[in-house]
Amino acid sequence: MRTERVGFAICGSFCTHAKVLAELEKLCGEYETVIPIVSGACRSTNTRFGTAEDLVASVERLTGHTVISSIKDAEPIGPKKLLDVLVIAPCTGNTLGKLACGITDTAVTMAAKAHLRNDRPVVLAVASNDGLSGTAKNLGELLVRKNYYFVPFGQDDAEKKPCSLMADFSLIGETIQAALAGRQLQPVLLR
Numbered sequence: 001m002r003t004e005r006v007g008f009a010i011c012g013s014f015c016t017h018a019k020v021l022a023e024l025e026k027l028c029g030e031y032e033t034v035i036p037i038v039s040g041a042c043r044s045t046n047t048r049f050g051t052a053e054d055l056v057a058s059v060e061r062l063t064g065h066t067v068i069s070s071i072k073d074a075e076p077i078g079p080k081k082l083l084d085v086l087v088i089a090p091c092t093g094n095t096l097g098k099l100a101c102g103i104t105d106t107a108v109t110m111a112a113k114a115h116l117r118n119d120r121p122v123v124l125a126v127a128s129n130d131g132l133s134g135t136a137k138n139l140g141e142l143l144v145r146k147n148y149y150f151v152p153f154g155q156d157d158a159e160k161k162p163c164s165l166m167a168d169f170s171l172i173g174e175t176i177q178a179a180l181a182g183r184q185l186q187p188v189l190l191r
Helices: 014-030 040-044 052-063 071-077 093-101 107-116 136-143 169-180
Strands: 002-010 031-038 085-091 122-128 148-150 153-155 165-167
Touching: 002 014, 002 052, 002 107, 014 031, 014 052, 014 085, 014 169, 031 052, 031 107, 040 052, 071 107, 085 093, 085 107, 085 165, 085 169, 093 107, 093 122, 093 136, 107 122, 122 136, 122 169, 136 148, 148 169, 165 169
Parallel strands: 002 031, 002 085, 085 122, 122 148
Antiparallel strands: 122 165, 153 165
């Protein structure tokens, strides 16, 4: 088992949660410590993809830890140096925008802010229907910022959703390893 402490933050993009949970399960088999964080939307929104209660229960069962779901509970991540790497998967366009603009109004954005103060890597697994439109400027901003690393991504349905971007969630583990070594997994843009 690897000893690096992984924070795993889950945002909206509810249609991707099944894939994200499968990757979380793999990480929990590889790392001794995986600390779960969920956005307010995940904590309280029931959708056709499942209930908030079931999502939180699944995440807590997989990780063996209570989810962090408030700004207050996420803040100690920085001062206590609780994590070696923070993953945000899925990372929605909304969260990308908040990170790019320094907005800290969710447990996930506070976790990122707190973690970044320690000069440690944040891995983003993008899932955004407007990644090549309204969200593009925020994506560009974070691509050039220190300590942000992207799970390789591409258009998930160029015909029906030409502006939509989706990370290849199966590459989360490899991206973590690259980020811990201080490099971006390549190619970052998938076909």
